[in-house]
Amino acid sequence: MANRDASAIRRRRQAVSRRTFLRGASAAAGSAALAGLAGLPLARKATAADKPVEIVFMHIWGTPPGEKAADIKHPSTLLIEAFNARNTGVTVRGETPSGDYYATLSKAQAQMAAGKPPALVSTPWSNINFAVQGLQVVPLEKLGGNELQQVLANYKEQVLPLVTLNKQTVGLPLAFSCPVMYYNNDIMKQAGVDPAQLFKDWASFKTLGAKVRAVTGNPILGLGNNADWEAQSIIQCNGGRVLDDNAKPVWDSPEAIAAMATIADINKAGLYLQSTTTESNAAFIGGSLAIWMGSIASLGGLSKQVKFDLRTAPFPVFAGKPRKMSSGGSFIGCYARDKDQQRGAWEFLKFVASKEGTDIWLKTGYLNSTKYDAPVLPNQDAAYIELKDGLTRESPWPGARGAEIQKIWGTYVSRIWAGDISAEEGCKQAKQDVTPLLPKT
Amino acid sequence: MTRAGVATAVEDHAAPEMDGGPGARKGVQPAGGRRRTWSRYRFWETATPYVFVAPVLVIVGVFVYWPLLYSTYLAFFDWNFVAPTKEYVGFDNFVRLAHDPRFHRALWGTLIYIVALVPAQVFLPLGLAVLLWPIRRSRAQAVYRATLFSPTVISFSVAALLWLWIFNPLQGILNKAIVEFGFAKVSWLSNPNTAIWCVIVVSIWKTIGFNLLLYLAALEAVPNDYIEAASLDGASGWQMFRLIRFPLITPTFFFVLVTTIISVNDEVFGAINVMTDGGPFDRSTNIVYYLYEQGFRNFQIGSASAVSLLIFAGTAALTWVQFRFVERHVHYG
Numbered sequence: 007m008a009n010r011d012a013s014a015i016r017r018r019r020q021a022v023s024r025r026t027f028l029r030g031a032s033a034a035a036g037s038a039a040l041a042g043l044a045g046l047p048l049a050r051k052a053t054a055a056d057k058p059v060e061i062v063f064m065h066i067w068g069t070p071p072g073e074k075a076a077d078i079k080h081p082s083t084l085l086i087e088a089f090n091a092r093n094t095g096v097t098v099r100g101e102t103p104s105g106d107y108y109a110t111l112s113k114a115q116a117q118m119a120a121g122k123p124p125a126l127v128s129t130p131w132s133n134i135n136f137a138v139q140g141l142q143v144v145p146l147e148k149l150g151g152n153e154l155q156q157v158l159a160n161y162k163e164q165v166l167p168l169v170t171l172n173k174q175t176v177g178l179p180l181a182f183s184c185p186v187m188y189y190n191n192d193i194m195k196q197a198g199v200d201p202a203q204l205f206k207d208w209a210s211f212k213t214l215g216a217k218v219r220a221v222t223g224n225p226i227l228g229l230g231n232n233a234d235w236e237a238q239s240i241i242q243c244n245g246g247r248v249l250d251d252n253a254k255p256v257w258d259s260p261e262a263i264a265a266m267a268t269i270a271d272i273n274k275a276g277l278y279l280q281s282t283t284t285e286s287n288a289a290f291i292g293g294s295l296a297i298w299m300g301s302i303a304s305l306g307g308l309s310k311q312v313k314f315d316l317r318t319a320p321f322p323v324f325a326g327k328p329r330k331m332s333s334g335g336s337f338i339g340c341y342a343r344d345k346d347q348q349r350g351a352w353e354f355l356k357f358v359a360s361k362e363g364t365d366i367w368l369k370t371g372y373l374n375s376t377k378y379d380a381p382v383l384p385n386q387d388a389a390y391i392e393l394k395d396g397l398t399r400e401s402p403w404p405g406a407r408g409a410e411i412q413k414i415w416g417t418y419v420s421r422i423w424a425g426d427i428s429a430e431e432g433c434k435q436a437k438q439d440v441t442p443l444l445p446k447t
Numbered sequence: 448m449t450r451a452g453v454a455t456a457v458e459d460h461a462a463p464e465m466d467g468g469p470g471a472r473k474g475v476q477p478a479g480g481r482r483r484t485w486s487r488y489r490f491w492e493t494a495t496p497y498v499f500v501a502p503v504l505v506i507v508g509v510f511v512y513w514p515l516l517y518s519t520y521l522a523f524f525d526w527n528f529v530a531p532t533k534e535y536v537g538f539d540n541f542v543r544l545a546h547d548p549r550f551h552r553a554l555w556g557t558l559i560y561i562v563a564l565v566p567a568q569v570f571l572p573l574g575l576a577v578l579l580w581p582i583r584r585s586r587a588q589a590v591y592r593a594t595l596f597s598p599t600v601i602s603f604s605v606a607a608l609l610w611l612w613i614f615n616p617l618q619g620i621l622n623k624a625i626v627e628f629g630f631a632k633v634s635w636l637s638n639p640n641t642a643i644w645c646v647i648v649v650s651i652w653k654t655i656g657f658n659l660l661l662y663l664a665a666l667e668a669v670p671n672d673y674i675e676a677a678s679l680d681g682a683s684g685w686q687m688f689r690l691i692r693f694p695l696i697t698p699t700f701f702f703v704l705v706t707t708i709i710s711v712n713d714e715v716f717g718a719i720n721v722m723t724d725g726g727p728f729d730r731s732t733n734i735v736y737y738l739y740e741q742g743f744r745n746f747q748i749g750s751a752s753a754v755s756l757l758i759f760a761g762t763a764a765l766t767w768v769q770f771r772f773v774e775r776h777v778h779y780g
Contacts, residue, residue, distance in 0.1 A: 109744075112746070115527065115529055115746060118528070118529045119529055136746065139530075140527045140530060140746060141527075141529050142529065142531075224617050224632075279634070280634045280638070280727070281615075281617075281634055281636070282636050282722075282723065282724065285611065285614075285634075285636065285637070289615060292617070292618045294617035294618050295617060406527065407747065409745040410741075410745040410747065413740070413744070413745065417726070417728055420726065420727060421727075424727065426727075442543075
């Protein structure tokens with residue numbers, strides 16, 4: 007009996023109430039969380055100091071179209087491998103979350119929010135304002151210091167303004183492109199149409215286009231990119247503009263409206279294919295569509311995929327007016343906050359800007375934005391004609407809601423071209439719709 | 448028994464009803480008026496359920512409740528996750544939605560998807576299940592079941608690519624077929640009148656198999672005695688379905704109805720994203736795709752959070768209505 011009493015007393019001393027248990031458990035969990043939060047950055051710093059720098063270059067270039075990953079590496083991969091082979095103490099790791107610029111930027115944004123920003127991201131020209139205001143891209147002046155001018159001296163004068171905002175160089179020009187007309191020369195031969203005459207101006211395009219249509223029985227012109235990009239070039243070629251110098255929309259000018267009506271007329275004539283970009287690309291590759299408006303960056307992929315005589319031509323102009331196309335593509339922006347990461351990023355950027363880096367990169371089909379001599383690839387001359395005529399900056403959509411403005415305008419462009427709304431009404435309504443989204447200042 | 452022994456016995460019986468349980472209300476106290484305690488054995492008995500539940504609580508807390516609370520907070524700010532400062536904008540994000548024509552189109556699209564897809568995803572698989580039920584012992588049913596279920600396990604990206612090929616305006620098999628019958632080619636995914644219906648067809652094809660399996664399993668569970676009794680009484684096939692089978696599978700029917708209404712707009716997201724991008728002219732978009740665009744293409748986290756709250760409120764309201772007015776007709780057996 008005495009033993010049982012002692013046992014009961016001991017059990018009572020060792021006993022824990024439910025409230026005590028919950029308090030203890032909460033305190034332990036809280037302590038563990040605090041210890042974890044406090045300890046992680048320290049551990050990370052210690053690790054970073056001991057290891058060579060590894061940086062991430064997030065971009066959109068995966069396996070080239072028409073290739074298998076095991077067979078052919080994209081020039082972006084070759085660029086990274088060539089740099090890593092130099093053993094500079096900086097290792098670059100390429101990441102391709104998506105083939106779409108906006109999805110890639112969104113992924114980068116998520117990583118920035120998580121405190122692990124990719125050091126370098128291929129950032130579309132059109133998002134230059136967002137990169138500066140929204141994502142706090144690190145200007146090259148901060149990265150390169152005294153070396154910067156030497157690096158930038160390798161680039162063509164007309165390219166550098168594209169990466170300059172508020173007198174700061176926001177990134178390194180890399181993917182430099184412009185829209186061109188890809189066409190199926192076999193169809194042109196069957197139609198007995200001289201491509202030089204067809205693409206001379208939009209009036210002759212409409213006239214001769216009917217002969218091309220007669221061969222396939224299909225519309226002849228398909229769109230390969232976001233409509234607002236091609237629209238910018240067409241509007242500019244007619245003397246209009248999309249945004250003025252203060253990034254305010256001016257796409258409702260008579261010149262812009264007339265340019266937009268031109269494509270709507272081509273649609274009315276049965277020459278414009280209403281389709282998604284994926285569909286028009288598939289139809290062109292399959293030989294059902296005669297002409298495809300697309301970026302010169304698609305040249306490499308298309309050349310490998312088509313089974314017909316692929317050719318390119320510069321965009322038609324408006325009679326008596328100069329060609330004034332829009333550039334496109336992306337620059338490499340640095341988003342690293344850590345000093346070591348920034349140092350690593352600059353080392354890689356210097357390599358990209360070198361002759362060796364340029365030679366590797368230009369295998370993509372993009373335009374040469376540097377002063378280094380580089381061979382013009384077959385069918386690339388159309389883009390160089392446009393470059394010579396003068397390429398403008400892709401519309402730098404203004405403010406924090408720039409991407410939304412671009413989307414709204416792009417939707418109106420599609421509606422106008424498809425005949426869903428008149429050019430005049432569409433341009434004016436688009437301006438009304440985006441006005442509340444423009445920055446107040 | 449000693450007093451200590453009696454106290455222990457009382458504790459053991461009172462333990463499940465402590466902290467305001469019936470025992471506490473009745474004033475059952477351990478001997479000597481001391482605070483009720485547990486032994487070491489009791490400690491583990493108390494702790495074990497918490498240990499088992501903790502992972503789920505953590506996961507639900509981190510991935511459901513925390514995002515919900517944080518989204519609510521973010522809906523009142525203009526922020527992109529990266530800028531150093533968040534600008535408090537009050538209800539501006541909600542006011543902006545009320546005036547945004549694209550949001551109105553997304554709401555309209557959402558309504559069309561619900562009206563078209565909910566009946567299709569709830570009743571079509573039910574009809575197919577009833578048709579397949581008589582051949583449940585044959586190999587043919589396994590073939591049908593596999594054929595109808597296989598689209599469910601294919602990723603939307605792959606499935607949509609297949610349908611892109613079918614719908615292609617110049618090379619698609621669908622247009623080639625209708626041209627054979629003398630009709631003109633249609634730009635299925637670029638025509639504002641047809642694009643949304645293409646998305647609906649693909650969504651039905653993609654999701655019908657899962658609900659079909661649920662219904663087949665429910666029909667399997669219907670006791671055969673009832674069917675045999677009804678059969679002896681001369682009930683027709685329709686009567687057996689209407690008066691016996693359907694009432695007995697109403698729990699499954701209710702589950703399918705509730706989950707379909709909750710998930711239908713999520714499920715079409717994949718098809719919209721790959722096939723139409725919400726176009727042409729935002730005519731195939733819905734509220735979930737609008738949210739995605741606001742958050743991940745336009746980088747408007749505050750606006751996207753406001754949309755997510757509206758989706759949550761709408762879904763919660765619809766679910767409440769179903770539990771309030773439909774569940775009363777469910778026979779839980």
